[in-house]
Amino acid sequence: MGKFVISTRKNGEFQFSLKAGNGQEILGSEGYTTKAACLNGVESVKKNSQDDARFDRLESKNGKYYFNLKATNGQIIGTSEMYESTASRDNGIASVAKNAPDAETYDQTA
Template sequence: MGKFVITKRTNGEFQFNLTANNGQTILSSEGYTTKPNCEKGIESVKRNSQDDSKFDCKIASNGKPYFNLKATNGQIIGTSQLYESEASRDNGIASVKTNAPEAIIDDRTN
């Protein structure tokens, strides 16, 4: 089972990373000014990760594929790492879909 790891940035903002069973980060959030907003972002990922239309496949300026996960309002709630191939990116999307719904929360801000 994956987990959402909540951390605090040096600027005081909260963020989460969704990690797979092997500990690899598969999705990273934006910065949130409060922990409750960060937790709402996690709930949004859990909901939206089951809707294929919420995944936006992109190509970075260096040619590497990645994806964004968007909320119903179109706001980006998570961004993947850069992948070596589109097939690897697609595997990353599948991993988010598998791990996000039942992922536990590991709060490392205390």
């Protein structure tokens, strides 16, 4: 079962990562100035991960594949790691869709 982990960056901003049951990060967030905004980002991932149209499937300049998850307003709420193939990237998308809705949130900033 997946989990969201909230942590702080060196600059004091909050961030979350969605981790699969094996502990591997499958989606990482931008930096947020407040914990409340970060928690809103987690809720947005839970909701938007269930709509395949919210995933942008992309290729980087170095030929690796990744995806962004976008909110209804078009803002990026999470970015994946880099994958070697489109099939691996698509498996990552499926993993976010499967793990995000019921994932528990662990706050490592408290």
